[in-house]
Amino acid sequence: MELLNYTIQDEKGRLDKVLTEVFSQFSRSQIQGWLKDGRVTVNEEVTRANYKVKHGDKIEINRPEPRVIEAVAQDIPLEVIYEDDEVMVINKPQGMVVHPSAGHPDGTLVNALMNHSDKLSTINDVIRPGIVHRIDKDTSGLLMVAKNDEAHLFLADQLKERKALRKYVALVHGVIPHDKGTITAPIGRSKDNRQKQAVVKDGKPAVTHFEVLERFSEFTLVECQLETGRTHQIRVHMNYIEFPIAGDPLYGPRKTLQGNGQFLHAKTLGFEHPKTHEVMTFSSDLPEVFNKTLEDLRNNVAFS
Structure with missing residues (x-):
């Protein structure tokens, strides 16, 4: 459990919007979830998301312990356009998130990749194995995936150098x-x-x-x-x-x-x-x- 405190200065508008701006390290959906769960108080009272903040309001957020995100193999259909010992090209469907996050702990492309192959690059931390670049959840289409660190660096350099x-x-x-x-x-x-x-x-x-x-x-x-x-x-x-x-x-x-x-x-x-x-x-x-x-x-x- 972690307590976050803030006193309203010049901010105006709805509580959820103001908190998203003040605590920009958290997503709006996270903050709205805390409001819904009664984890946010204004002047020591649990307050709704649409409350209009006032100068001097004392806000306290009782933030829950962050969930540990782990990428695990899941048997999810995967459209592999090309694959060899170095690289894969995947056709990602619309609606699939590329890698796990707080809002999408599983069911991602990474979970599918881990089930498909035990050889993926490790450069981009434990929840993004193989991922050289991303496309948005609701954008469909082609992604390159690296199967080892050497290939990852080579492909990433091509992106960097345009x-x-x-x-x-x-x-x-x-x-x-x-x-x-x-x-x-x-x-x-x-x-x-x-x-x-x-x-x-x-x-x-x-x-x-x-x-x-x-x-x-x-x-x-x-x-x-x-x-x-x-x-x-x-x-x-x-x-x-x-x-x-x-x-x-x-x-x-x-x-x-x-x-x-x-x-x-x-x-x-x-x-x-x-x-x-x-x-x-x-x-x-x-x-x-x-x-x-x-x-x-x-x-x-x-x-x-």
Whole structure:
């Protein structure tokens, strides 16, 4: 058990939002859970999440002991596009988290990988064996996985040096008038919402190239190529130029196409093999719901 204390100064608004900003090391869902469990008091009284804080309010959080997260092998279906002694290429389905965390202790890609192979790199700590790079839970598509530390370092260096090929297909709101473009805008954590990334002056350099594949009456299908790999990069950049990804619950509009999250698919992955030094390129099909939505748009099917 750990007690966290804070006295409200200039902060304003709902208690849950203020606490998320003040205690930014914790997620909003964690803080909301503590509020629901009665672990948060204001002036020694258990208080609801929608309480509007006042100057001088004394807040105390009775934080539970953090849960120890362990990655264990689980028999979860895994679509292996390629595998040898050095590397794997996996086609991750929409809805699967890449590695265990406090909010997703199991059922992740890592749990599936551990069941599939006992040879995975160990560089990225015990809950991320083999993981060289990530894609979001509701983004589908291709990931490279290292089977030993030497391969991991080689692949990670390609990402760092911007030599790996990573192309995504995205369906965005609005009709993009130009055929291609490049978004160069630094990305960092949002000052307004700690769960989001944003284009900020002091962010890390981020570059996304895009090309229009197909236009519809209210949407555009684009191919996005990453030059850098910041958290939520394509989602943030497309929203920044006012063409947010359809179905994106965090960066897109509320009225959007219905699917299983953002219409974003890591379609093409290319890299130099750690041992043979052969340049290898892989591609994967769009998920069924993505293809069905595109067909409906082409046939002018009305969306409610």
